[in-house]
Amino acid sequence: MSPCNEESSSGSASTSQSVTVTPAEGSTEEGPQNETKQMNPDNQALIPQADHEGVNPSAAPPEMSEVSDRYSSLVQLVQEGKNASVTPERTLLSSPRQPPSLPTGQGGSVPSGKAEKASVDGYNWRKYGQKNVKGNEFIRSYYKCTHPNCLVKKQVERSLEGQIIDTVYFGQHDHPKPQVKVPVAIGIVASIVEPKPEKASPTVIEGKRALYF
DNA sequence: ATCTTTTGACCGATT
DNA sequence: TAATCGGTCAAAAGA
Numbered sequence: 001m002s003p004c005n006e007e008s009s010s011g012s013a014s015t016s017q018s019v020t021v022t023p024a025e026g027s028t029e030e031g032p033q034n035e036t037k038q039m040n041p042d043n044q045a046l047i048p049q050a051d052h053e054g055v056n057p058s059a060a061p062p063e064m065s066e067v068s069d070r071y072s073s074l075v076q077l078v079q080e081g082k083n084a085s086v087t088p089e090r091t092l093l094s095s096p097r098q099p100p101s102l103p104t105g106q107g108g109s110v111p112s113g114k115a116e117k118a119s120v121d122g123y124n125w126r127k128y129g130q131k132n133v134k135g136n137e138f139i140r141s142y143y144k145c146t147h148p149n150c151l152v153k154k155q156v157e158r159s160l161e162g163q164i165i166d167t168v169y170f171g172q173h174d175h176p177k178p179q180v181k182v183p184v185a186i187g188i189v190a191s192i193v194e195p196k197p198e199k200a201s202p203t204v205i206e207g208k209r210a211l212y213f
Numbered sequence: 214a215t216c217t218t219t220t221g222a223c224c225g226a227t228t
Numbered sequence: 229t230a231a232t233c234g235g236t237c238a239a240a241a242g243a
Binding site for chain 3 (some may be wrong): 128155
C-alpha cells in the first residue's frame with residue numbers, strides 16, 4: 001500500500017534517470033550559488049519531457065570533467081537513454097563557506113535531532129539512510145518526502161565539516177507544500193505556498209548545469 | 214503512542 | 229570473478 005514501493009526490498013537505486021537542471025527551488029533564499037538537480041526515480045512523478053531532449057544536459061560539455069563523478073554518472077545514464085522521464089534536480093549549497101546556521105537542515109548540518117523535517121524547500125522529509133561516500137570525504141544523507149503519495153527523494157551531501165555540499169532531488173512533488181503556520185509578520189516576507197507550477201511545467205534550464213566544485 | 218533519526222547490514226551495480 | 233561503491237531496509241532508540 002505504501003506508495004513508495006519503488007524500492008523493492010532489494011537495495012540498488014532505480015536507475016532510470018534523466019538529468020534536467022532546474023533552478024533551485026529554495027534558491028529564493030539560498031542564494032545564487034544554489035543549484036538544483038532533480039531526477040525522477042522511476043515511475044510517475046515526472047512528466048516525460050520528451051520534447052526537451054534538445055535541452056538535455058546530456059550535452060554535458062567536455063570541460064565539465066570537474067563535475068562530481070556522481071553527476072557524470074547520471075549524465076551518462078541519461079545519455080545511454082535509460083529513461084527520459086527522470087529529472088534530477090541538484091541544489092548546490094556549496095557556497096564554500098555556508099554558515100551552518102540556516103533556518104532548517106539544509107543550511108546547517110543538524111548532527112542530531114530533527115534534521116530537516118521542513119526544510120527550506122517547504123516539504124517534509126524523513127531520513128532513511130546515511131552513507132559516507134567518495135572516500136569518506138562526504139556524508140550523504142537520504143531523505144524521502146513524507147507525503148503519503150509522494151515518491152520524491154532527496155540526497156543531501158555534506159562535507160566532514162558539516163557543510164552542505166549539494167542537494168539532489170529525485171522526482172517532483174505532486175502535492176502542494178504542507179501548510180506551515182508562520183507568524184503573519186514572517187508570512188509577509190515569505191509566502192509559503194506559491195502558485196509555482198511544481199510539475200506542470202518542467203523547468204528545464206539547460207545553461208544552468210554549471211556545477212560548482 | 215507516534216514519528217523520526219540513527220546505524221549496521223544487505224544487495225545490486227559498477228569497475 | 230572479485231572488490232568496491234552506492235542506495236535502501238529494518239530494528240532500536242529518542243523526542
